[in-house]
Amino acid sequence: MSESKIFFAEGESPEMLDAYTKAQSTFKYFWRELSWEHRRIVPGLNVACVKVAFSQQFPGNDKPTVEHMWINDISFDGDTIYGILINDPNELTNVSNGDEISIPVNQISDWLFAINDQTYGGFTIQAMRAGMTEEERREHDEAWGLEFGDYNHVLVVNKQTESPENLVEHPMSKNMKPGFVDFLKQNPDELNAADEAGFTLLHKETIAGNLSIVEVLLEQGADTAKKTAGGKTALDFAKQLNWEHLVPVLEGK
Template sequence: MEQTPIFFADGENPKMIEAFQKAQETFKFFWRELSWEYRRIIPALDVACVKLAFTQEIEDETVVEHMWINEIHFDGEYIYGTLVNDPGQLTDVNNGDEVKIPISQISDWLFANQGKTYGGFTIQAMRSEMGEDEREAHDEAWGMDFGDYNDILVAFEQKEKPENLIEHPMSKNMKESLIDFLKNNPGEINSKDESGYTFLHREAIAGNSTSVQILIESGADINAKTVDGKTALDFAKQLKWEHLLPLL
């Protein structure tokens, strides 16, 4: 994604506060989608970015700027990515910097498929206060269809297939492939990365119950802990993936 305008939110604006809250509550759907995007041979997303609140003390005052990052990774607690905005006042970050920010500082997220957007809560809050012509010009500038600002989607075909809110269709579709992969690569079942994350941790963070179930059936250790002492169940609870709790 190229340079995107920074929008400064008035902390007292109830619409923006509500947008921040909704973005934080639903961020797990963004990460679930992106976790599958990274496995696709042919990319499906036009854009995938997260807006974060960056803060800095300048002359004894806390300055906040909400800026977008892309090339995102998520470990269940921190979001990693590359800043794609030029800060207005902040001096401790620059466009192109790699950043690590806690999940509590999310102010928005957005992904788009074939020009149709998902998320974008702060953007929709702003669109709700525009006139029709202004909204059209705004959407044209982004080159995307933001749809109805009162009806924000978080998952593909969630209205036609409400089950997509519980389980990503790719998690089901890739079931046999995962079974075959684990049979051929048994060492992957409980191997850990440098931070102690296992395959099960990563699938739990992404909310993929089919994958979680197959991993457990294949011998994954549900009690495996990251370097910070987190189990897959801990992440499922933190992210409120309720459908994973009985499995873990």
Template sequence: MSETKIFFADGEHPKMLAAFQQAQDTFKYFWRELSWEYRRIVPGLTIACVKVAFQQILDDPTPTVEHMWINEIDFDGFNISGTLINEPQSIDNVRLGDRVAIPLTQISDWLFAIGNQTYGGFSIHAMRSEMDEAERITHDEAWGFEFGDYDNVLVVSGQDINPENLVEHPMSINMRESLVEFIQNYPTELTARDDLGYTLLHRETIAGNRTSIEVLLAMGADKHAQTNSGHTARDFAALLGWNHLLPLL
């Protein structure tokens, strides 16, 4: 069996710290894509996961930090939940398969792939930038994905050819009539709330879906509705930096 080369990077390295911040700043695009993935009949994503910085105080008063991946992601606008898919090596307060919930500020990366083309993966690209060409090829082959240019990290599909996809997901536009028909058939969905008090308008705002929000508001959704924690849809748009939604809300 051939040997698999493992690459490590210092989590305190300036490039890595910048990567962590980029991941947090752009997580909204990951969630937008995943929110549509959950509605697809035929899956479109090859992988979708988030890297989290787990901490534990052991013998040393300085916390031990281990960065590990979670999948089966959910997001409420503040906290990300998911299932741990790594076996911890340095800490023992979480285990493989545990369901965890962490604030957005605790993630260190996100990654999704369509086919073999990756999006996000900022910490991965930070490591790749320190490798020579042969090492990058070995690294990418080990993952089985095409990571591309580490100086041009993509966050949405079609970004280079259709930069408007950064503003609006194509499925939001394409599903306009289906959403109209859905609300016409199930009008109570406009006011229905989940256990946290979120309405459909809240959820579509968190996912940044402008066309969906236009439809919901036109059909009578209450933009002043508050969650159990007192947040309106506009609060989430502002919090996540969906600036194109603020005039609507």
């Protein structure tokens, strides 16, 4: 993603601050899609990246210099986002293209993924497009090679308009349920196995918001009391990420 293909906004306008807030509150949908992308044999995403606010205090300046830049190769543990910086800073010297980055969700300024060249997220991009002429928007979209659509209606999940139920659960979570049941029957030790950070399948599927998969895990006897090395249960993550459809299931209600 070259600098020539990025349109910058001047200052921190109310519209841009609102875009940051919306991106942070909906990041869970980005991660849900990416969690399934990691399992696909044939990739389904054209692009998947997160915009982060980087800052540096320079001598003689009253305020830190802030630059918003993109990271990719994203992973997420429910608290922290990890990725690789893919932009060259204009002024900052404390980060470089290719650096490994780790930041909490409340420090991101945007996220973006695209399926069949149709974009989802991109709240700051849409805020900038709102101030462009039709010709500028066309040139902007051509430079990205993506279809950003209506800047007044930012999509967060695939087929959101025709299938609003996708806001609750990813279709692949439903479709993969029978296969996941078979997987657990053939690999019972995986049910409560934890990785080096203490994350079980129940933690990971909860973080990704996958209702059908979580239901299978619970039906097979997954331990809801298990905690990560950071001391969190799956229910803690469901509440933290505001996966409202998972909270009562994990509470056993």
